[in-house]
Amino acid sequence: MITRAEGAYLGAVRAFQNPMLDLLHKRHAPLVVSVLSLVFTADRPQVPVADAHTEVGDALDQLRAAGHGDDLPVGSARDLCRQWADAGWLARQVLEDDVEVYSLSAHAVGALEVAGRAGGTRARVSQSRVRTLLDAVERLAEDADPDAMMRIARLDAEIARLRAELDRVQRTGEVEQTDEETLLEEAENVLHLVRELPADFARVAESIKAMQRDVVQALRQDERPTGEVLREYLERGEHVMDATPEGRAFAGALRLIGDPQRLDALATQLSTVLRHRFTRRLPHQQRAELRDIGRRIEQGLDQVFTAQREASFVITAQVRNHDPLRDRQVDELLRDVMTGLQTWVPGARRGQAVDPLRRLPVAEVEHLRQTAGDLRPAEPPSPLAAWEDDDSDSSAAEALAWGGPHYADLGSHLAAFAGASGTVDVGQAFNAAPEALRRPVDLLGLLEIAHQRGMTETDEVAYVDAVRPDGTRRRFAFGGVTTLTKDEDDD
Known part of the structure; x- marks a missing residue:
């Protein structure tokens, strides 16, 4: 028969077999917690394996340079990361783009949260924490009680309380101010609840x-x-x-x-x-x-x-x-x-050479094909179809009409439209251009020229009417801009 002391001890032994408690129980737990918290952050839950090895190695070098070499484990950063993965603190996986990454396991996330809470603000018995507990118990009782009359009575009481509060605020126009100490306690309680979420998500x-x-x-x-x-x-x-x-x-x-x-x-x-x-x-x-x-x-x-x-x-x-x-x-x-590795490793020495496999085993094949297949196709490929370029109805001029912006003509038009002034409104210049320079693509070219020469945004919305080569029209709206008639570098 197991005594109460033995039962409690066996339960504690099973608990410390959990990788989370095992991490915190190790001699080098401060190193593991600090390095993992540096490498893995909320914005960076996954780290490429090569980057992780480099960052862990840099952290070890910095600690050794600061005089903590006696407290550090022996081995390279690669060896430590491999040990942490074998212990269940790091998860190693390959992403869709064939990049191998490390991520924290749920046990490591929980250990980091425990260490963070222990080293940070100590949880206190506060009004906010007790109220959270009482609200949870009240909600549990309401969900567990199937009595409809009790539910109605609780809802009536809640409605009466809220109506009394509403009447008081409407009558006085004042809201009861909560002191800052209480607000700080409530904020700490919220942060305490939020810190539990990453480990829960990781476990799911x-x-x-x-x-x-x-x-x-x-x-x-x-x-x-x-x-x-x-x-x-x-x-x-x-x-x-x-x-x-x-x-x-x-x-x-x-x-x-x-x-x-x-x-x-x-x-x-x-x-x-x-x-x-x-x-x-x-x-x-x-x-x-x-x-x-x-x-x-x-x-x-x-x-x-x-x-x-x-x-x-x-x-x-x-x-x-x-x-x-x-x-x-x-x-x-x-x-x-x-099985072969388990047999060979116990008796092997460090650096012992391994005899390579110089030839593959011979396959036991009863019969091989004795005639080679004919590599020539059974029938020649069909002739290529004739391609007549001269049958096209489109001309070179029509193809150019549907092409890109006419930068040279647009620059000349800007200079002519501006006259003696040094700046010009892009929307007005586009509307004043001939139809051959008022294609939608020419509007983009005009804005590109304005960007190169330095443009200034206005508070107005510009409306322009563009004309395609086939005669169809399209109206565009954009933030009004002005530009120089030539580049500032040309001055």
Whole structure:
């Protein structure tokens, strides 16, 4: 029989086997946390492998130069990143453009959040935190209570409270001011809630990748029909948002981001908060976190959507190219290679030479074809069709009429239209040009000339009528501009 002390100890042992706690428990945990937080940021969740090795190496050199060499692990940046990936702190994947990148695993994100909270502002028992707890309990009780009369009574009480507050504000015209200490506590509570989101999003994305691996493995084993495996995958994908707390948090965020009004209201509310004078007492980092709440939600959603797209692509490719015999042969070959490595590595020495494979095994073929095929085609190719260039009805003049801008004629027209003045209105000059210089493409050419000579925008809207070579007309509107009649460098 297991005693209470032994049960608690075994539970703690299992907890510390989690890669997140294992990261924080290691001797070099400060190095891992600091380097990962430098390389991976909210704006840069994925880093190319080569760049990550370079940045980690630069960080190690800087720490050694500062006198912390005795506290650093032995090995190159490549070796450390490989160790961190094997420990489950870094995830390594290949993107669609064949670029191999590192990204933080959900365990590493959680460890960084824990370290950040421990080294930052300490969480306090405040009015905001207690109110959040009481509101959550009240909402839980309302959702769990099926009594309609109790729900009606609570709604009546809430309506009466809101009506009394409305009457008071209408009568006095004053809003109760909240002191800055309370506002600071509420802001810290909001930041505490926001810091939990990245790890939740990462866990949802990793659950989708785990589901992808399970489906691909089931397809490769070929023990069940493909349709049954895909049906199970679709069912798991449909309920992945309800199966875990992280999935439910993601579903809530998806509902928020899917409603433009809610998103606009969030941006407006954050702007109102940041304009208040109490935010001056917040550190710059906390103000930046408040400002980026909406962007962090969008980044988390994009992370999950990317995992869903990659899972669908991998599974689709597996179904389309699924060959049970070939997959089984590949699995057997890899298993033989791993068995050979496990046999050779324990007795091998560092730097020991490996005998190369000088010749491939001879294939056991019972019979080979003895006659070569005829490389000549059975029939000659069909003759090319005749191409008569002279049958075209279009002339060179018509082709030029539909061509690009007449820059030389446009420049001469600008100079003639301006006369003695040094500047000219582009819209007026275009409307005064002959029809041959009033094509839509000539308007673009005129604006290009104005840009090269230096143009000045006006507050008016210019309207011009362009004429195509076939006689059709088109009216354009653009911000009015004036330009010089010649380049300033020509003066």
